[in-house]
Amino acid sequence: MNNRIFYFTGTGNSLAIARQMAASLGGAEITPMAAMPGGYVGQEEERIGLVFPVFAWGMPRMAAEFAKALRPRTGQYVFAIATNGGSPGRTLVQLSKILRAIGSNLDGGFAVRGDFLISMQSQTEMALIKFIGWLGGKNVPGFAKDRFREISKTVEEKKSHGAETSNASLNFLGSLMYGFSIKMFARMDKGYSATDACVSCGACVRLCPRENITLANGRPIWHQDCEYCFACMAFCPQSAIAWKGAIPSDPKHHPDVTLSDVLLR
Structure with a gap:
């Protein structure tokens, strides 16, 4: 196959977009970055694509680690699509430097x-996120036709096609925030808990991209190496995982992506 697309997703946006890109290119092998911890050495593909969300105006840890271990062949066309809530910051510039x-x-x-943004923050936090998105990314288009x-x-x-960014102010702010935030995210799983609706199915264990979740006495335990992608909560079939005591309202993930699509093991 002439094209290969690697994706990282928490709530399904990036996988949905990777699928659309594959179809538009006449086919592509689509692979989760989490399934390639050692990176990838380019083969005979004409194009290699990376699709991932923006975390705190930068790349998720897993996407950055994968990019550093990627070895495209000379002449292969490398592209990336960074899905975001409206403000990508310098995420794609970061990727360009890594490459x-x-x-x-x-x-x-x-x-x-992205077509879908999970709503698990407080109303104040969501209002701030939307304002920042409007301020810095109001010219960042959605994935319309x-x-x-x-x-x-x-x-x-x-x-x-050069790396697309936000405006200068948010690029500067994002650069300051990213280093601190991405380290903090690993410990953010302290906010997760399982409710009595948990049936010990182990789906959260099987879909965690960092293998950060285990079951103890039938309940999930998080081990402070979190990607902060919210996949465990978004795709829990029983809606049994809470964040700081609250469970987000439906829908929790992209409507075209199901649990079976994102299971890694």
Whole structure:
């Protein structure tokens, strides 16, 4: 197959977009980054794509680690799509620097608003998130049909497209926040808990990208190496995982992505 797309997803946005890109390119092998902990050495593909969400104006740990271990072949077209709530910051610039450090290039870097944003924060926090998204990313388009055609045409024709960013103010703010936030995220799983609705099915264990969850006496235990992707809560078939005592309202994940789509083991 001439195309391969690697994705990292928590609530399904990135997988849904990876599927759309694969279809537009006439087919692609789609692989979760979590399934390739040792990275990937390019084979005969014409194009290699990376699709992942923006975390705190930067790359999720897993996406950054995967990119550092990636080894594209000379001449392969490398593109990335960073899904976000409206403000990508310098996420794609970060990726571009990682790729240059391994002797490759980011040939196309696209930022798009995800179709789905889980609502588990307080009303005040959600209002702040939406305001920041409007302030810094109001010109960042969603993955509408016109935008999809634009991206797929650029990738199909292997045209160069610079890394898309937010405005200068949020790029600066994001650069300051990212280093602190990404380290803090690993310990954020202290906020998770299982309710009495838990039936010990182990789905959370099987879908955690960092293998950070185990079962003890039939209940999930988190081990402070969290990706902060919310996949365990978003795809729990019993809606039994709470964040700081609260369970987000439905829908918890992208409507076109199911639990079976994101199980890793």
